[in-house]
Amino acid sequence: MSIRSKLIIFMLVLLTAVSAVMAFLFQRNEWSSISSNSQRKNLQILLAMSEVCKEMSDTPDKSYAYRYFKTFLKTPEIIQVSCSGAKGRIFLEDRYYSPQPPPFLYRYTTFPPPRIGTWETRSDGGVEILKASVNTLNSKKRTVTASVDFSTQLIYQEMDSSLRQSSASFFIILSIAFALGCAGTLIITRVIFTPIQSIAEGARIIGSGRLDHRIPVTSRDEMGMLASELNDMADKLKEVSDMKQDFVSSITHDLRSPVTGIELCSDIILKLVENREQAKIPEQVFSINEHSQRLNRYIDSLLEISKMESGKMTLDLKTVNLEDLADRAVRAFRAYAEQKGLKLELIVGQDIPATRGDPDRLYQVLANVIGNAVKFTASGSVSVFIEATPGWQKVRVCDTGIGIPPGETANIFSKFYRINRGKRDYPAAGQGTGLGLFIAKFIIEQHGGRIEVESAPGKGSSFAVFLPA
Numbered sequence: 001m002s003i004r005s006k007l008i009i010f011m012l013v014l015l016t017a018v019s020a021v022m023a024f025l026f027q028r029n030e031w032s033s034i035s036s037n038s039q040r041k042n043l044q045i046l047l048a049m050s051e052v053c054k055e056m057s058d059t060p061d062k063s064y065a066y067r068y069f070k071t072f073l074k075t076p077e078i079i080q081v082s083c084s085g086a087k088g089r090i091f092l093e094d095r096y097y098s099p100q101p102p103p104f105l106y107r108y109t110t111f112p113p114p115r116i117g118t119w120e121t122r123s124d125g126g127v128e129i130l131k132a133s134v135n136t137l138n139s140k141k142r143t144v145t146a147s148v149d150f151s152t153q154l155i156y157q158e159m160d161s162s163l164r165q166s167s168a169s170f171f172i173i174l175s176i177a178f179a180l181g182c183a184g185t186l187i188i189t190r191v192i193f194t195p196i197q198s199i200a201e202g203a204r205i206i207g208s209g210r211l212d213h214r215i216p217v218t219s220r221d222e223m224g225m226l227a228s229e230l231n232d233m234a235d236k237l238k239e240v241s242d243m244k245q246d247f248v249s250s251i252t253h254d255l256r257s258p259v260t261g262i263e264l265c266s267d268i269i270l271k272l273v274e275n276r277e278q279a280k281i282p283e284q285v286f287s288i289n290e291h292s293q294r295l296n297r298y299i300d301s302l303l304e305i306s307k308m309e310s311g312k313m314t315l316d317l318k319t320v321n322l323e324d325l326a327d328r329a330v331r332a333f334r335a336y337a338e339q340k341g342l343k344l345e346l347i348v349g350q351d352i353p354a355t356r357g358d359p360d361r362l363y364q365v366l367a368n369v370i371g372n373a374v375k376f377t378a379s380g381s382v383s384v385f386i387e388a389t390p391g392w393q394k395v396r397v398c399d400t401g402i403g404i405p406p407g408e409t410a411n412i413f414s415k416f417y418r419i420n421r422g423k424r425d426y427p428a429a430g431q432g433t434g435l436g437l438f439i440a441k442f443i444i445e446q447h448g449g450r451i452e453v454e455s456a457p458g459k460g461s462s463f464a465v466f467l468p469a
């Protein structure tokens with residue numbers, strides 16, 4: 001059963017239970033209020049009778065008392081009224097035989113009689129009678145007893161009809177409230193479950209592998225948040241999937257091409273040996289060496305990344321001199337720069353203090369940034385500046401190369417990312433692994449520093465490495 005059906009059933013059961021409890025409480029309270037009203041009324045009748053009896057015992061003329069008696073007897077529940085003296089001698093009595101309804105099937109809980117007078121229930125020829133009497137003293141200090149007999153069946157009938165009337169209005173209101181509750185339940189479940197269904201459907205589609213699918217975010221509530229969280233998750237999955245794709249194609253391309261190169265060279269060597277052309281062998285050995293170095297670099301980078309990601313890369317902190325490190329890196333690329341006809345210079349600012357860091361790792365960073373600048377510059381120059389700013393030591397590498405399109409500056413620090421990778425006409429596109437800047441950024445951040453880039457396509461780029469002084 002779906003959660004929606006369960007919720008609807010739960011709400012209906014809850015509404016029914018609440019209605020039943022309310023109906024029960026209403027009936028009980030209403031009955032006790034009706035019965036206390038009825039008691040009050042009966043007591044008032046008895047007290048009025050007592051006044052009449054008192055007056056009557058003081059005067060010999062009984063005719064006005066009769067008039068009162070007749071008035072009392074007009075009340076349907078009153079069967080008999082009488083006034084009597086001390087020894088039970090009846091002064092005046094009147095009786096009215098009103099037709100009695102059949103006895104009530106259900107007896108409501110009897111209510112406590114009023115504190116004034118004597119109240120007792122008796123059966124008189126099948127008719128249940130509530131006998132009430134009260135004593136009073138007349139002007140001659142003689143006791144006069146006023147008695148009223150009520151028909152309990154008629155009292156109950158009257159109470160019952162009042163209860164029916166008020167219950168009818170109560171049940172109409174309760175039914176309207178119940179209907180509104182049901183409608184509200186349906187609306188609420190619809191409002192809640194429509195987005196859940198759309199999220200579930202979206203998650204199913206994404207789960208089936210369509211990572212480009214996005215769940216529409218229609219609100220800012222928890223459902224909207226859930227949908228956008230799932231969309232973010234899909235973004236991450238897409239990223240990971242693209243990365244995996246990149247990784248696989250990088251591995252297949254970048255690992256395969258040097259291996260194929262080595263294989264080809266060794267084939268050629270074998271042929272050269274066969275043809276006794278030993279003189280040409282060193283050239284092939286040189287080529288094999290270059291391919292192996294490239295292969296090794298690639299494998300080193302992969303191992304390094306796996307170390308970084310498993311948190312096993314630790315820094316061997318020492319006092320380092322940035323000028324020395326940069327000088328080493330510049331010298332390493334001098335031949336390459338000269339070969340491309342580029343001017344490569346190192347400009348060291350005033351008073352550069354020593355800093356702490358892992359010299360090998362920092363050299364790796366500078367070598368990659370300077371190497372990139374030489375690699376992606378066809379003509380002009382590459383300048384390396386060492387500067388000290390308050391709190392930071394900065395190595396800035398500026399080139400006059402191809403530059404980086406504005407939308408790509410954040411991407412180049414991602415794993416395996418190379419701009420226009422695979423495009424033959426893009427200079428140096430196929431040469432790298434796309435891991436250098438990713439590793440560099442990680443190393444610099446481990447040192448508490450940062451790496452920034454500014455670039456204008458076609459004009460050149462400037463990479464700045466900041467290290468805490």
Ligand SMILES: Nc1ncnc2c1ncn2[C@@H]1O[C@H](COP(=O)(O)OP(=O)(O)OP(=O)(O)O)[C@@H](O)[C@H]1O
Nearest residue numbers: 372373376403412418419432433434435436437461
């Ligand atoms: N100075 C630069 N000028 C223009 N583009 C650059 C420059 N430096 C980096 N890039 C771009 O950023 C990409 C990523 O650089 P990164 O150093 O991570 O990789 P790579 O140099 O291609 O390979 P690797 O460093 O592993 O040999 C490069 O492929 C290039 O497209």
Ligand SMILES: [Mg+2]
Nearest residue numbers: 368372432436
């Ligand atoms: Mg690089």
